[in-house]
Amino acid sequence: xxxxxxxxxxxxxxxxxxxxxxxxxxxxxxxxxxxxxxxxxxxxxxxxxxxxxxxxxxxxxxxxxxxxxxxxxxxxxxxxxxxxxxxxxxxxxxxxxxxxxxxxxxxxxxxxxxxxxxxxxxxxxxxxxxxxxxxxxxxxxxxxxxxxxxxxxxxxxxxxxxxxxxxxxxxxxxxxxxxxxxxxxxxxxxxxxxxxxxxxxxxxxxxxxxxxxxxxxxxxxxxxxxxxxxxxxxxxxxxxxxxxxxxxxxxxxxxxxxxxxxxxxxxxxxxxxxxxxxxxxxxxxxxxxxxxxxxxxxxxxxxxxxxxxxxxxxxxxxxxxxxxxxxxxxxxxxxxxxxxxxxxxx
Amino acid sequence: xxxxxxxxxxxxxxxxxxxxxxxxxxxxxxxxxxxxxxxxxxxxxxxxxxxxxxxxxxxxxxxxxxxxxxxxxxxxxxxxxxxxxxxxxxxxxxxxxxxxxxxxxxxxxxxxxxxxxxxxxxxxxxxxxxxxxxxxxxxxxxxxxxxxxxxxxxxxxxxxxxxxxxxxxxxxxxxxxxxxxxxxxxxxxxxxxxxxxxxxxxxxxxxxxxxxxxxxxxxxxxxxxxxxxxxxxxxxxxxxxxxxxxxxxxxxxxxxxxxxxxxxxxxxxxxxxxxxxxxxxxxxxxxxxxxxxxxxxxxxxxxxxxxxx
Numbered sequence: 001x002x003x004x005x006x007x008x009x010x011x012x013x014x015x016x017x018x019x020x021x022x023x024x025x026x027x028x029x030x031x032x033x034x035x036x037x038x039x040x041x042x043x044x045x046x047x048x049x050x051x052x053x054x055x056x057x058x059x060x061x062x063x064x065x066x067x068x069x070x071x072x073x074x075x076x077x078x079x080x081x082x083x084x085x086x087x088x089x090x091x092x093x094x095x096x097x098x099x100x101x102x103x104x105x106x107x108x109x110x111x112x113x114x115x116x117x118x119x120x121x122x123x124x125x126x127x128x129x130x131x132x133x134x135x136x137x138x139x140x141x142x143x144x145x146x147x148x149x150x151x152x153x154x155x156x157x158x159x160x161x162x163x164x165x166x167x168x169x170x171x172x173x174x175x176x177x178x179x180x181x182x183x184x185x186x187x188x189x190x191x192x193x194x195x196x197x198x199x200x201x202x203x204x205x206x207x208x209x210x211x212x213x214x215x216x217x218x219x220x221x222x223x224x225x226x227x228x229x230x231x232x233x234x235x236x237x238x239x240x241x242x243x244x245x246x247x248x249x250x251x252x253x254x255x256x257x258x259x260x261x262x263x264x265x266x267x268x269x270x271x272x273x274x275x276x277x278x279x280x281x282x283x284x285x286x287x288x289x290x291x292x293x294x295x296x297x298x299x300x301x302x303x304x305x306x307x308x309x310x311x312x313x314x315x316x317x318x319x320x321x322x323x324x325x326x327x328x329x330x331x332x333x334x335x336x337x338x339x340x341x342x343x344x345x346x
Numbered sequence: 347x348x349x350x351x352x353x354x355x356x357x358x359x360x361x362x363x364x365x366x367x368x369x370x371x372x373x374x375x376x377x378x379x380x381x382x383x384x385x386x387x388x389x390x391x392x393x394x395x396x397x398x399x400x401x402x403x404x405x406x407x408x409x410x411x412x413x414x415x416x417x418x419x420x421x422x423x424x425x426x427x428x429x430x431x432x433x434x435x436x437x438x439x440x441x442x443x444x445x446x447x448x449x450x451x452x453x454x455x456x457x458x459x460x461x462x463x464x465x466x467x468x469x470x471x472x473x474x475x476x477x478x479x480x481x482x483x484x485x486x487x488x489x490x491x492x493x494x495x496x497x498x499x500x501x502x503x504x505x506x507x508x509x510x511x512x513x514x515x516x517x518x519x520x521x522x523x524x525x526x527x528x529x530x531x532x533x534x535x536x537x538x539x540x541x542x543x544x545x546x547x548x549x550x551x552x553x554x555x556x557x558x559x560x561x562x563x564x565x566x567x568x569x570x571x572x573x574x575x576x577x578x579x580x581x582x583x584x585x586x587x588x589x590x591x592x593x594x595x596x597x598x599x600x601x602x603x604x605x606x607x608x609x610x611x612x613x614x615x616x617x618x619x620x621x622x623x624x625x626x627x628x629x630x631x632x633x634x635x636x637x638x639x640x641x642x643x644x645x646x647x648x649x650x651x652x653x654x655x
Contacts (some may be wrong), residue, residue, distance in 0.1 A: 002449075002455065002456060002457035002458075003458075004449065004450060004452070004453060004455075005446050005449055005450055005458065006446075006450055006485050007450065008450040010449045010450070010451040011449070014443075015436065015439060015443070015447055018438065018439060018443070019436060019438055019439070022438040022474075023438065042389060073409065146609060182433065182434035183430060183431075183432050183433045184433055184434060184435065184436070186400060186430060186433070187428070187430050187433040188489075189400070190398055190399075190400055190423070190426070190428045190430065191423060191428075191451040191452070191494075192423040192424050192451050193451040195630065209466055267397075278498075346400070
């Protein structure tokens with residue numbers, strides 16, 4: 001006879017943590033990869049000089065005048081080519097706009113490409129100016145370099161949100177399916193282990209990693225890019241914990257029936273890829289059409305990102321993010337509840 | 347202790363059109379080691395999983411230690427130790443960590459270190475499971491079953507795929523549990539295992555028990571204790587009737603070009619057989635004799651071998 005060596009929840013959670021820390025690849029994806037991604041994207045968008053747009057001028061009468069006008073203008077890199085070559089360059093994205101000389105001058109471009117539209121405005125202005133049209137009012141450019149308003153500032157909370165989603169879902173989903181696959185799940189339920197404690201251990205082990213995960217990205221952003229931190233650490237902690245539990249719940253749900261790693265990977269991607277794109281990780285979701293907005297805002301990652309940005313960048317208090325937290329909690333409770341119901345234990 | 351540990355009546359389980367268990371009755375007494383012996387696909391695993399409350403039968407009832415799964419699941423789970431076929435314990439946990447995890451699920455049980463010593467894994471307690479040999483893993487699986495100090499131990503093919511030495515080590519562990527008064531239900535398709543460990547054996551085939559009793563009783567039921575097996579070099583015909591008429595022959599069995607005689611008095615049968623063969627001018631290509639085993643019981647009942655080898 002002997003004493004029980006501690007609460008089963010403690011040992012189940014310790015198992016989850018060990019399983020993870022003893023897998024060096026998993027550590028790379030969770031801790032190193034997000035930081036590398038933030039670094040790469042931060043560099044790519046860091047205080048970039050004014051964009052120069054490439055445009056093609058088709059050969060023909062009047063082309064030389066146009067070339068002269070564009071050469072003199074700032075922010076345009078013109079090339080003089082045959083019309084077929086110009087089309088080719090436009091098609092392959094090497095130029096944003098084709099200028100066909102004549103009367104009137106014709107602009108050929110794809111209006112859905114943002115840089116093409118910019119090129120059109122810049123080129124038009126250069127041509128008008130060469131024709132003697134002078135602006136009526138003076139303007140001065142002042143570039144934003146203020147902390148909190150740069151792309152990296154926007155990006156970092158999004159990456160934190162994405163990390164919370166990714167590690168939550170992968171960690172829980174893979175762990176469950178692996179356990180089921182190896183018949184270990186069956187062995188566990190042959191013991192008096194409580195099923196809810198088994199599930200809870202996945203959620204709790206997530207919290208352990210969360211501190212490191214969120215902490216490393218926040219510290220990295222602050223030290224390398226000077227990303228500001230205007231809100232309270234406590235508020236970020238509360239939001240992160242809620243987010244982690246929500247996505248652990250979704251991970252449980254996604255893994256609740258799958259028998260194979262391949263099966264659960266597919267489902268994970270179905271759930272996560274749309275949110276990578278639509279939930280404002282890399283760019284604001286306001287770019288999507290107005291009718292989609294209510295749906296996008298109801299997504300858990302959108303709510304998490306919005307809450308994190310509000311606190312980190314705007315210094316909003318926790319009370320003001322309660323709407324976002326409500327959306328997260330609803331997803332978390334809902335998915336955990338459904339997962340418990342439909343879970344395949346055998 | 348006396349009384350019934352496990353009682354099943356009329357168990358039926360279908361998987362689609364396949365009948366895995368077909369009206370099976372089983373009774374295991376307290377303190378005995380009961381074996382279900384049968385070939386792969388006989389329904390042994392399905393039966394033992396139904397008894398452990400891991401599968402629901404389509405029909406029939408199960409009672410363990412006077413309790414049923416519907417009413418007393420949690421209390422029952424505290425008192426049963428189990429080793430399932432094909433369970434892979436977590437690769438990257440240490441041996442001791444695995445056992446502590448399983449120990450933590452139970453209110454009462456043995457100290458982890460004691461169980462590790464008992465199964466001979468104490469020196470390996472800091473090794474990752476992935477580094478263990480097949481025999482060591484299987485002993486760890488049995489340790490996880492023993493750590494709760496169970497009243498009933500379920501073992502589903504505990505030694506399948508193990509080398510003879512590992513098998514013997516596990517047999518010692520199981521015998522020790524039995525000696526201390528534990529009840530065991532095990533499945534196996536090794537007749538030596540059943541003969542060595544079990545007080546009583548049920549021979550299972552096609553989802554039913556076709557006979558049961560102590561290994562000795564079952565062998566005695568053949569009516570003869572010896573088996574003579576022979577094959578002829580040039581296919582000279584030798585009628586079944588001729589063989590059955592030989593002194594001491596109880597049964598004649600003819601399969602795959604080999605003839606098996608189940609005999610009671612081998613000293614009378616063999617000289618007589620030689621005489622008949624010489625008369626007919628037949629040449630032996632093979633001749634063996636052995637004491638009858640459970641394998642022979644299975645063969646006599648089903649016409650098939652326990653293992654397809």
